Amino acid sequence: MDVVLQRLSGRWTPHILWALANNGPTRFGELRRLMPGRVSAKSMSERLQILEADGLVDRRAEPTTPPEVTYSLTERGQDMDEILRAMHSVAERWEASQGPET
Amino acid sequence: MDVVLQRLSGRWTPHILWALANNGPTRFGELRRLMPGRVSAKSMSERLQILEADGLVDRRAEPTTPPEVTYSLTERGQDMDEILRAMHSVAERWEASQGPET
DNA sequence: CAGAATCCCTTGCGATACTG
DNA sequence: CAGTATCGCAAGGGATTCTG
Numbered sequence: 001m002d003v004v005l006q007r008l009s010g011r012w013t014p015h016i017l018w019a020l021a022n023n024g025p026t027r028f029g030e031l032r033r034l035m036p037g038r039v040s041a042k043s044m045s046e047r048l049q050i051l052e053a054d055g056l057v058d059r060r061a062e063p064t065t066p067p068e069v070t071y072s073l074t075e076r077g078q079d080m081d082e083i084l085r086a087m088h089s090v091a092e093r094w095e096a097s098q099g100p101e102t
Numbered sequence: 103m104d105v106v107l108q109r110l111s112g113r114w115t116p117h118i119l120w121a122l123a124n125n126g127p128t129r130f131g132e133l134r135r136l137m138p139g140r141v142s143a144k145s146m147s148e149r150l151q152i153l154e155a156d157g158l159v160d161r162r163a164e165p166t167t168p169p170e171v172t173y174s175l176t177e178r179g180q181d182m183d184e185i186l187r188a189m190h191s192v193a194e195r196w197e198a199s200q201g202p203e204t
Numbered sequence: 205c206a207g208a209a210t211c212c213c214t215t216g217c218g219a220t221a222c223t224g
Numbered sequence: 225c226a227g228t229a230t231c232g233c234a235a236g237g238g239a240t241t242c243t244g
Contacts, residue, residue: 001193002138005116011237014107028206036104040238045207047237065244066205079192086188090181091103113217130226142218147227149216167224168225 007054008080010047012039017056017077018084025060025072056080109156110182112149114141119158119179120186127162127174158182 008014012035019034020026026034032044048071051057056077062068073081110116114137121136122128128136134146150173153159158179164170175183 001116001120001190003196004189004193009236014103018103038238040240041207042209042239043237061206064205067207067244069206076196079195082192083185083188086185087106088103090184091106093181094105094178111216140218142220143227144219144229145217163226166225169224169227171226 004083007051007056008083010050012043012047013051014084014087016044016047016051017073017080018088020057020071020073021078021081021084025070028069028071031071051077106185109153109158110185112152114145114149115153116186116189118146118149118153119175119182120190122159122173122175123180123183123186127172130171130173133173153179 008017015035016031019031023034028044028048032039032041035044048057048059052059055074058072058074058077060070060072062070110119117137118133121133125136130146130150134141134143137146150159150161154161157176160174160176160179162172162174164172
């Protein structure tokens with residue numbers, strides 16, 4: 001379980017996986033804009049590299065100018081969807097039946 | 103979703119909730135021993151206070167000497183079980199079909 | 205557009221020592 | 225037993241600046 005936790009660690013990691021799961025292959029900038037809140041390009045880039053190294057995300061760069069880099073979920077990355085959906089489910093339930101502050 | 107993520111944050115948080123879900127009310131020391139790896143008493147205590155403040159965990163202290171403090175899941179804490187089980191499920195699948203390094 | 209390079213700051217956590 | 229008090233460190237991430 002620790003290994004799963006570790007791969008999900010990082011402020012934006014779950015959001016990134018969630019966005020890719022729901023939007024399919026997405027470009028860097030767009031992915032960044034899909035995040036709820038401000039993410040620095042640095043954090044985004046770093047995290048995506050880690051996710052790629054972890055085998056959860058696939059990176060495909062078109063060698064054009066300007067560059068067009070698209071990220072997508074690997075099979076292993078899609079495994080996470082089960083967890084993300086559970087989170088989303090809980091989140092919606094909490095939001096619905098009362099507005100849990102903070 | 104962010105609120106759920108935030109409540110699950112912390113190195114030991116998911117493990118704590120998971121342990122409480124599977125073992126029922128558990129005393130401080132025992133809970134600490136159930137963690138996979140070394141946890142300082144400080145971290146454990148801090149995190150439990152946060153979990154209590156977040157309304158996920160209930161703390162019941164028997165005013166004896168030596169003290170006997172028991173932690174358990176609140177209803178809201180049990181909501182997390184859905185997520186934890188998903189994590190556990192993925193963890194087992196990964197562990198079974200190959201030994202994902204790291 | 206998609207980063208890489210710096211700089212800096214906050215947070216989380218462990219180790220250790222102490223207490224009612 | 226179940227904490228609290230201190231100290232110190234490393235990781236994560238934001239802001240900013242620069243580039244092919």
